[in-house]
Amino acid sequence: MVQVRPTILSGLVALISLSMIACEDAPSTEQELPAQVPIDGVQSDDALEGRGFRALTPRERNNTYRDLLGLPHSASDWPDRPIAAARFATLQNRAGVFGSQVQPSVWPWVFPTENGVDGFEGFVDGQNPSAYDLEEVQKAALHFAGYALVSPIFFTCQSWQDLDDAAKQSCAKESIERFAQRAWRRPITPDEATHLSNLWSSLSVRHNVDETIVLVVAAILQSPQFLFLVPIHEQSQSNVRLLGPWEVAAQLSYFLWDTMPDQALFAAAARGQLATKEQLMDQARRMLADPKARPAIVHFHQQLLHLNRVLSVSPARRVYGPAFGIEPEPPLDTTGDGVWPGILGPLRHSFAAEAHLFIETVIFDGDGTFSSLLTSDQGFMSTQSAGVYGPNVTAITGPIKRWPYGNVEFSQARRRVLELRPIRFPAGERAGLMTLPAILAINAYPVHPAPILRGKTVLERLGCQVLGAPIPGAEASMPPDSEGAELTNRERTTLATHPPACDACHASMNPPGFAYESYDSLGRYRTQDNGFDVDSSGSFMLQNGEEFTFDNALELGQQLANSHQVRDCYVSRWVKYAIGLELASSNQGLLDLQAAFRQDDNIIELLVSIVATDAFRLTRRSTRQ
16 A cells, blocks of 8 residues: 555646646536526526535435446445455444444445535535545545446446457546546546546556556546536626536436436437426436435435434433333443443434335325325334334335344444334324424433424424524523423423523424424323323414414324425425525525425425426526636
């Protein structure tokens, strides 16, 4: 490894000049706005500032590595990495508890998470790369570049290993050019082709053909054209323009798939068939019918509701341990210290899987409506989570889903598989996304539920209602999260938030949270709290004047599903996610989408409608010289 470092660095120096040429000389394929085309997606040119030069998110980057190389979605099915690649890269080493090494997967690469904007990845303002990020980008590029040698789609020739040296050289150069076009998501220019050839020549002096391929591919995977959604160079002078076909192809694929365009999308871009709204809608429907759309659309909802937090929830053993057959306190000799974590690990992953499958099934296998997302009585359950759902669930017809996951047990990394079977929730106990254990557990404390957090989630994440910051010392005034409470959780929360300084916000925040008092910190349904009957009734008003009055979470879910403000919020969040910018609430294009969704809340049709808007295809001309 030490001996090849200077060569790698020399390759990266060549990469810098390659990237500079690529940025300046990219082909212009833009579409000018006809003079009379209404810009229904934006209020002014200023609304487009900063559009189009964001980095791929860690998730998008990993998916693109996989699809560029044509490798399976399951890392266990990947081929062995060639020996030639081992000189330049090693797998990530992740230290486990007490320093034991957790064997990493060959894919995906573990990148630092983005800061994000309002919980979402993929926004320029939330992307602040560090030196650590850049180091991981280089390591990942060298790691994945080695798989080009065993990729089923990298080489333009047949039987690569059987060719003589001259034929290998010729095929390698052709293959690298094609790879660069796919990695950069557009045709390469003659200058870029020349620069790639020069890079090949400089590296091949010191390396054999296989090693040179690895290094050149690694350089491509570290170029700005790969790492960013780069605006294509413009020639005309108008300030606002429609994205060109190659840009639109990337915009579509990273919105609906979280990965690069496929061959059909590239072909449509090459033929100029991504110009009309009808063409975009046809592509969107095709793409949403592809299995790649499922995890991408679920991922939006995971970010919307902060579902990633479920993998770190920590309900108290002293309260919930007996429900899983263990003592409230571990033995004093520490032999049982890993028992509760060993239960929580699979349970957390089960909660995450159940939420993922619920969202996916409703949108892609059910009626696909927003109403069903908040009211469906069907879900999934594993053996690990059966105690949370209770004995009254009903098994229904459907395939058992296998869900692989990794967990650290007693300081050792384990790879496990959950089996989740479809169920119907008991009538009157549970229905809709907001009653899933994952949502309830992340909005709870170790001992007691957190009605304030649950209410805040309803108002902010579903209702787009802006809540002020808590007053100084508010957290200290909350009731202690202990088993020794004398009142119900609702009563203690009401007392703590009753002062006038708190009541202005909590008058609307507490009631929707109280609707979920029928669920404890694990998400188990309950009718009693501290020996008293649970009161999950309430009423509140949203900022648009809509009133909600309910007896329990199921009634609230039905009302939220039909709420104009909640539906409007859902649409505005999708639009912002799709274009990377927030539109004014008075924007006509946004208002039209919201009006349509109030009448027909089909989620797939909403996404198809979004890609047909001018806002989806517009960008402001860069002022960069």
